[in-house]
Amino acid sequence: MSMEATDTMKGLPGLRGTEHIGFTVPDLDEAVRFFVEVIGCEPFYELGPFQSDGDWMETHLNVHPRTVMKRLKFLRCRHGSNFEIFEYSAPGSNGTQPRNSDVGGHHLAFYVDDIGEAVAYLRSHGVRVLGEPTVRIEGPSAGQSWVYFLSPWGMQLELVSFPKGKAYERETDRRLWHPASPHL
Structure with a gap:
Protein backbone atom coordinates (compact mmCIF):
# COMPACT_ATOMS: atom_id res chain seq x y z
CA MET A 1 0.00 0.00 0.00
CA SER A 2 1.44 3.38 -0.92
CA MET A 3 2.16 6.07 1.66
CA GLU A 4 -0.27 8.34 -0.20
CA ALA A 5 -3.13 5.83 0.27
CA THR A 6 -2.24 5.49 3.96
CA ASP A 7 -2.32 9.27 4.47
CA THR A 8 -5.88 9.55 3.16
CA MET A 9 -7.33 6.70 5.28
CA LYS A 10 -9.85 7.44 8.01
CA GLY A 11 -9.50 6.25 11.58
CA LEU A 12 -7.18 6.67 14.52
CA PRO A 13 -4.45 9.22 13.93
CA GLY A 14 -1.07 7.46 13.79
CA LEU A 15 -2.52 3.93 13.73
CA ARG A 16 0.19 1.39 12.86
CA GLY A 17 -1.50 -1.91 13.71
CA THR A 18 -2.26 -4.37 16.48
CA GLU A 19 0.41 -4.23 19.21
CA HIS A 20 -0.98 -6.97 21.44
CA ILE A 21 -3.95 -9.19 22.14
CA GLY A 22 -4.91 -9.67 25.78
CA PHE A 23 -6.85 -12.58 27.22
CA THR A 24 -7.56 -14.06 30.63
CA VAL A 25 -6.70 -17.63 31.59
CA PRO A 26 -7.53 -19.64 34.72
CA ASP A 27 -3.87 -20.52 35.48
CA LEU A 28 -1.08 -18.30 34.16
CA ASP A 29 1.68 -20.88 34.68
CA GLU A 30 -0.25 -23.53 32.72
CA ALA A 31 -0.95 -21.05 29.90
CA VAL A 32 2.65 -19.86 29.67
CA ARG A 33 3.91 -23.47 29.61
CA PHE A 34 1.47 -24.32 26.80
CA PHE A 35 2.24 -21.26 24.66
CA VAL A 36 6.01 -21.58 25.17
CA GLU A 37 6.56 -25.36 25.19
CA VAL A 38 3.88 -26.51 22.73
CA ILE A 39 3.14 -23.51 20.48
CA GLY A 40 6.67 -22.05 20.50
CA CYS A 41 6.08 -18.50 21.75
CA GLU A 42 8.80 -16.56 23.57
CA PRO A 43 8.14 -15.32 27.14
CA PHE A 44 9.02 -11.76 28.08
CA TYR A 45 8.15 -9.97 31.30
CA GLU A 46 5.63 -10.45 34.08
CA LEU A 47 3.75 -7.97 36.28
CA GLY A 48 1.49 -8.26 39.31
CA PRO A 49 -0.25 -8.53 41.55
CA PHE A 50 -2.32 -5.37 41.32
CA GLN A 51 -5.48 -4.38 43.19
CA SER A 52 -7.11 -1.22 44.46
CA ASP A 53 -9.12 -0.33 47.56
CA GLY A 54 -10.89 2.38 45.57
CA ASP A 55 -12.67 2.25 42.21
CA TRP A 56 -9.56 2.20 39.99
CA MET A 57 -10.19 -1.34 38.70
CA GLU A 58 -13.79 -0.54 37.79
CA THR A 59 -12.98 2.87 36.30
CA HIS A 60 -9.98 1.77 34.22
CA LEU A 61 -10.69 -1.89 33.44
CA ASN A 62 -14.49 -2.17 33.71
CA VAL A 63 -14.23 -5.00 36.27
CA HIS A 64 -15.50 -5.40 39.84
CA PRO A 65 -13.73 -2.83 42.08
CA ARG A 66 -12.31 -5.62 44.31
CA THR A 67 -10.82 -7.54 41.38
CA VAL A 68 -7.23 -8.64 41.83
CA MET A 69 -5.08 -8.90 38.73
CA LYS A 70 -2.90 -11.65 40.16
CA ARG A 71 -0.31 -11.67 37.39
CA LEU A 72 0.15 -10.96 33.72
CA LYS A 73 2.81 -12.11 31.29
CA PHE A 74 3.80 -10.84 27.86
CA LEU A 75 4.69 -13.34 25.13
CA ARG A 76 5.64 -12.98 21.48
CA GLY A 104 -17.26 -12.13 23.49
CA GLY A 105 -16.30 -15.42 21.88
CA HIS A 106 -12.96 -15.38 20.15
CA HIS A 107 -10.09 -17.48 18.91
CA LEU A 108 -6.43 -16.99 18.10
CA ALA A 109 -5.18 -18.25 14.75
CA PHE A 110 -1.60 -19.32 14.11
CA TYR A 111 -0.25 -19.38 10.57
CA VAL A 112 1.79 -22.50 9.76
CA ASP A 113 3.61 -23.50 6.57
CA ASP A 114 2.37 -27.13 6.59
CA ILE A 115 -0.99 -27.70 8.29
CA GLY A 116 -0.72 -31.52 8.19
CA GLU A 117 2.64 -31.45 9.95
CA ALA A 118 1.35 -28.96 12.53
CA VAL A 119 -1.78 -31.05 13.26
CA ALA A 120 0.35 -34.17 13.75
CA TYR A 121 2.63 -32.22 16.09
CA LEU A 122 -0.30 -30.97 18.20
CA ARG A 123 -1.80 -34.45 18.45
CA SER A 124 1.60 -35.88 19.47
CA HIS A 125 1.53 -33.39 22.37
CA GLY A 126 -1.93 -34.52 23.50
CA VAL A 127 -3.69 -31.40 22.17
CA ARG A 128 -7.35 -31.87 21.21
CA VAL A 129 -7.73 -31.04 17.51
CA LEU A 130 -11.33 -30.49 16.40
CA GLY A 131 -11.76 -32.69 13.36
CA GLU A 132 -9.59 -32.60 10.26
CA PRO A 133 -8.42 -29.51 8.37
CA THR A 134 -11.02 -27.80 6.20
CA VAL A 135 -9.67 -27.04 2.73
CA ARG A 136 -11.22 -24.05 0.95
CA ILE A 137 -11.53 -24.64 -2.80
CA GLU A 138 -14.02 -21.88 -3.68
CA GLY A 139 -14.60 -18.24 -2.83
CA PRO A 140 -12.16 -15.56 -1.70
CA SER A 141 -10.47 -17.91 0.81
CA ALA A 142 -9.78 -20.65 -1.76
CA GLY A 143 -6.29 -21.99 -1.20
CA GLN A 144 -6.61 -21.81 2.59
CA SER A 145 -6.72 -24.74 5.01
CA TRP A 146 -7.74 -24.38 8.66
CA VAL A 147 -8.54 -26.42 11.74
CA TYR A 148 -9.47 -25.53 15.32
CA PHE A 149 -7.82 -26.95 18.43
CA LEU A 150 -8.21 -26.37 22.16
CA SER A 151 -5.78 -25.22 24.82
CA PRO A 152 -5.63 -27.32 28.00
CA TRP A 153 -8.16 -24.92 29.61
CA GLY A 154 -10.53 -24.98 26.61
CA MET A 155 -9.60 -21.77 24.78
CA GLN A 156 -10.30 -22.02 21.06
CA LEU A 157 -7.26 -21.75 18.82
CA GLU A 158 -6.81 -22.26 15.08
CA LEU A 159 -4.15 -23.33 12.62
CA VAL A 160 -4.35 -21.70 9.20
CA SER A 161 -2.22 -22.16 6.11
CA PHE A 162 -2.32 -20.84 2.54
CA PRO A 163 1.21 -21.28 1.16
CA LYS A 164 0.12 -20.42 -2.40
CA GLY A 165 -2.03 -17.49 -1.32
CA LYS A 166 -5.79 -16.99 -1.28
CA ALA A 167 -8.08 -16.55 -4.27
CA TYR A 168 -9.01 -12.93 -3.39
CA GLU A 169 -5.38 -11.94 -4.12
CA ARG A 170 -6.00 -12.47 -7.86
CA GLU A 171 -8.65 -9.73 -7.81
CA THR A 172 -6.70 -6.92 -6.11
CA ASP A 173 -3.23 -5.72 -5.22
CA ARG A 174 -4.40 -5.14 -1.61
CA ARG A 175 -3.41 -7.81 0.91
CA LEU A 176 -4.48 -8.87 4.35
CA TRP A 177 -1.58 -8.93 6.80
CA HIS A 178 0.34 -12.21 6.73
CA PRO A 179 3.07 -13.27 9.19
CA ALA A 180 5.35 -14.45 6.36
CA SER A 181 5.09 -11.01 4.68
CA PRO A 182 5.42 -8.46 7.52
CA HIS A 183 6.35 -5.59 5.16
CA LEU A 184 2.99 -4.98 3.49
Missing part, protein backbone atom coordinates in the same frame (compact mmCIF):
# COMPACT_ATOMS: atom_id res chain seq x y z
CA CYS A 77 4.77 -15.64 18.92
CA ARG A 78 7.25 -15.31 16.07
CA HIS A 79 6.09 -12.65 13.57
CA GLY A 80 2.59 -12.16 15.00
CA SER A 81 1.06 -9.91 17.59
CA ASN A 82 2.25 -9.94 21.20
CA PHE A 83 0.07 -11.67 23.81
CA GLU A 84 -0.74 -10.20 27.21
CA ILE A 85 -2.02 -13.11 29.31
CA PHE A 86 -3.84 -12.32 32.57
CA GLU A 87 -4.78 -14.31 35.65
CA TYR A 88 -7.47 -12.57 37.71
CA SER A 89 -9.39 -13.18 40.91
CA ALA A 90 -12.72 -11.34 40.95
CA PRO A 91 -16.04 -11.56 42.78
CA GLY A 92 -18.70 -13.06 40.53
CA SER A 93 -16.36 -13.78 37.62
CA ASN A 94 -17.44 -16.25 34.95
CA GLY A 95 -15.03 -19.19 34.78
CA THR A 96 -16.55 -20.62 31.60
CA GLN A 97 -14.53 -20.23 28.41
CA PRO A 98 -16.78 -18.57 25.75
CA ARG A 99 -17.39 -20.38 22.48
CA ASN A 100 -17.03 -18.64 19.13
CA SER A 101 -20.83 -18.34 19.00
CA ASP A 102 -21.02 -16.56 22.38
CA VAL A 103 -20.91 -12.79 22.70
Whole structure:
Protein backbone atom coordinates (compact mmCIF):
# COMPACT_ATOMS: atom_id res chain seq x y z
CA MET A 1 0.00 0.00 0.00
CA SER A 2 1.44 3.38 -0.92
CA MET A 3 2.16 6.07 1.66
CA GLU A 4 -0.27 8.34 -0.20
CA ALA A 5 -3.13 5.83 0.27
CA THR A 6 -2.24 5.49 3.96
CA ASP A 7 -2.32 9.27 4.47
CA THR A 8 -5.88 9.55 3.16
CA MET A 9 -7.33 6.70 5.28
CA LYS A 10 -9.85 7.44 8.01
CA GLY A 11 -9.50 6.25 11.58
CA LEU A 12 -7.18 6.67 14.52
CA PRO A 13 -4.45 9.22 13.93
CA GLY A 14 -1.07 7.46 13.79
CA LEU A 15 -2.52 3.93 13.73
CA ARG A 16 0.19 1.39 12.86
CA GLY A 17 -1.50 -1.91 13.71
CA THR A 18 -2.26 -4.37 16.48
CA GLU A 19 0.41 -4.23 19.21
CA HIS A 20 -0.98 -6.97 21.44
CA ILE A 21 -3.95 -9.19 22.14
CA GLY A 22 -4.91 -9.67 25.78
CA PHE A 23 -6.85 -12.58 27.22
CA THR A 24 -7.56 -14.06 30.63
CA VAL A 25 -6.70 -17.63 31.59
CA PRO A 26 -7.53 -19.64 34.72
CA ASP A 27 -3.87 -20.52 35.48
CA LEU A 28 -1.08 -18.30 34.16
CA ASP A 29 1.68 -20.88 34.68
CA GLU A 30 -0.25 -23.53 32.72
CA ALA A 31 -0.95 -21.05 29.90
CA VAL A 32 2.65 -19.86 29.67
CA ARG A 33 3.91 -23.47 29.61
CA PHE A 34 1.47 -24.32 26.80
CA PHE A 35 2.24 -21.26 24.66
CA VAL A 36 6.01 -21.58 25.17
CA GLU A 37 6.56 -25.36 25.19
CA VAL A 38 3.88 -26.51 22.73
CA ILE A 39 3.14 -23.51 20.48
CA GLY A 40 6.67 -22.05 20.50
CA CYS A 41 6.08 -18.50 21.75
CA GLU A 42 8.80 -16.56 23.57
CA PRO A 43 8.14 -15.32 27.14
CA PHE A 44 9.02 -11.76 28.08
CA TYR A 45 8.15 -9.97 31.30
CA GLU A 46 5.63 -10.45 34.08
CA LEU A 47 3.75 -7.97 36.28
CA GLY A 48 1.49 -8.26 39.31
CA PRO A 49 -0.25 -8.53 41.55
CA PHE A 50 -2.32 -5.37 41.32
CA GLN A 51 -5.48 -4.38 43.19
CA SER A 52 -7.11 -1.22 44.46
CA ASP A 53 -9.12 -0.33 47.56
CA GLY A 54 -10.89 2.38 45.57
CA ASP A 55 -12.67 2.25 42.21
CA TRP A 56 -9.56 2.20 39.99
CA MET A 57 -10.19 -1.34 38.70
CA GLU A 58 -13.79 -0.54 37.79
CA THR A 59 -12.98 2.87 36.30
CA HIS A 60 -9.98 1.77 34.22
CA LEU A 61 -10.69 -1.89 33.44
CA ASN A 62 -14.49 -2.17 33.71
CA VAL A 63 -14.23 -5.00 36.27
CA HIS A 64 -15.50 -5.40 39.84
CA PRO A 65 -13.73 -2.83 42.08
CA ARG A 66 -12.31 -5.62 44.31
CA THR A 67 -10.82 -7.54 41.38
CA VAL A 68 -7.23 -8.64 41.83
CA MET A 69 -5.08 -8.90 38.73
CA LYS A 70 -2.90 -11.65 40.16
CA ARG A 71 -0.31 -11.67 37.39
CA LEU A 72 0.15 -10.96 33.72
CA LYS A 73 2.81 -12.11 31.29
CA PHE A 74 3.80 -10.84 27.86
CA LEU A 75 4.69 -13.34 25.13
CA ARG A 76 5.64 -12.98 21.48
CA CYS A 77 4.77 -15.64 18.92
CA ARG A 78 7.25 -15.31 16.07
CA HIS A 79 6.09 -12.65 13.57
CA GLY A 80 2.59 -12.16 15.00
CA SER A 81 1.06 -9.91 17.59
CA ASN A 82 2.25 -9.94 21.20
CA PHE A 83 0.07 -11.67 23.81
CA GLU A 84 -0.74 -10.20 27.21
CA ILE A 85 -2.02 -13.11 29.31
CA PHE A 86 -3.84 -12.32 32.57
CA GLU A 87 -4.78 -14.31 35.65
CA TYR A 88 -7.47 -12.57 37.71
CA SER A 89 -9.39 -13.18 40.91
CA ALA A 90 -12.72 -11.34 40.95
CA PRO A 91 -16.04 -11.56 42.78
CA GLY A 92 -18.70 -13.06 40.53
CA SER A 93 -16.36 -13.78 37.62
CA ASN A 94 -17.44 -16.25 34.95
CA GLY A 95 -15.03 -19.19 34.78
CA THR A 96 -16.55 -20.62 31.60
CA GLN A 97 -14.53 -20.23 28.41
CA PRO A 98 -16.78 -18.57 25.75
CA ARG A 99 -17.39 -20.38 22.48
CA ASN A 100 -17.03 -18.64 19.13
CA SER A 101 -20.83 -18.34 19.00
CA ASP A 102 -21.02 -16.56 22.38
CA VAL A 103 -20.91 -12.79 22.70
CA GLY A 104 -17.26 -12.13 23.49
CA GLY A 105 -16.30 -15.42 21.88
CA HIS A 106 -12.96 -15.38 20.15
CA HIS A 107 -10.09 -17.48 18.91
CA LEU A 108 -6.43 -16.99 18.10
CA ALA A 109 -5.18 -18.25 14.75
CA PHE A 110 -1.60 -19.32 14.11
CA TYR A 111 -0.25 -19.38 10.57
CA VAL A 112 1.79 -22.50 9.76
CA ASP A 113 3.61 -23.50 6.57
CA ASP A 114 2.37 -27.13 6.59
CA ILE A 115 -0.99 -27.70 8.29
CA GLY A 116 -0.72 -31.52 8.19
CA GLU A 117 2.64 -31.45 9.95
CA ALA A 118 1.35 -28.96 12.53
CA VAL A 119 -1.78 -31.05 13.26
CA ALA A 120 0.35 -34.17 13.75
CA TYR A 121 2.63 -32.22 16.09
CA LEU A 122 -0.30 -30.97 18.20
CA ARG A 123 -1.80 -34.45 18.45
CA SER A 124 1.60 -35.88 19.47
CA HIS A 125 1.53 -33.39 22.37
CA GLY A 126 -1.93 -34.52 23.50
CA VAL A 127 -3.69 -31.40 22.17
CA ARG A 128 -7.35 -31.87 21.21
CA VAL A 129 -7.73 -31.04 17.51
CA LEU A 130 -11.33 -30.49 16.40
CA GLY A 131 -11.76 -32.69 13.36
CA GLU A 132 -9.59 -32.60 10.26
CA PRO A 133 -8.42 -29.51 8.37
CA THR A 134 -11.02 -27.80 6.20
CA VAL A 135 -9.67 -27.04 2.73
CA ARG A 136 -11.22 -24.05 0.95
CA ILE A 137 -11.53 -24.64 -2.80
CA GLU A 138 -14.02 -21.88 -3.68
CA GLY A 139 -14.60 -18.24 -2.83
CA PRO A 140 -12.16 -15.56 -1.70
CA SER A 141 -10.47 -17.91 0.81
CA ALA A 142 -9.78 -20.65 -1.76
CA GLY A 143 -6.29 -21.99 -1.20
CA GLN A 144 -6.61 -21.81 2.59
CA SER A 145 -6.72 -24.74 5.01
CA TRP A 146 -7.74 -24.38 8.66
CA VAL A 147 -8.54 -26.42 11.74
CA TYR A 148 -9.47 -25.53 15.32
CA PHE A 149 -7.82 -26.95 18.43
CA LEU A 150 -8.21 -26.37 22.16
CA SER A 151 -5.78 -25.22 24.82
CA PRO A 152 -5.63 -27.32 28.00
CA TRP A 153 -8.16 -24.92 29.61
CA GLY A 154 -10.53 -24.98 26.61
CA MET A 155 -9.60 -21.77 24.78
CA GLN A 156 -10.30 -22.02 21.06
CA LEU A 157 -7.26 -21.75 18.82
CA GLU A 158 -6.81 -22.26 15.08
CA LEU A 159 -4.15 -23.33 12.62
CA VAL A 160 -4.35 -21.70 9.20
CA SER A 161 -2.22 -22.16 6.11
CA PHE A 162 -2.32 -20.84 2.54
CA PRO A 163 1.21 -21.28 1.16
CA LYS A 164 0.12 -20.42 -2.40
CA GLY A 165 -2.03 -17.49 -1.32
CA LYS A 166 -5.79 -16.99 -1.28
CA ALA A 167 -8.08 -16.55 -4.27
CA TYR A 168 -9.01 -12.93 -3.39
CA GLU A 169 -5.38 -11.94 -4.12
CA ARG A 170 -6.00 -12.47 -7.86
CA GLU A 171 -8.65 -9.73 -7.81
CA THR A 172 -6.70 -6.92 -6.11
CA ASP A 173 -3.23 -5.72 -5.22
CA ARG A 174 -4.40 -5.14 -1.61
CA ARG A 175 -3.41 -7.81 0.91
CA LEU A 176 -4.48 -8.87 4.35
CA TRP A 177 -1.58 -8.93 6.80
CA HIS A 178 0.34 -12.21 6.73
CA PRO A 179 3.07 -13.27 9.19
CA ALA A 180 5.35 -14.45 6.36
CA SER A 181 5.09 -11.01 4.68
CA PRO A 182 5.42 -8.46 7.52
CA HIS A 183 6.35 -5.59 5.16
CA LEU A 184 2.99 -4.98 3.49
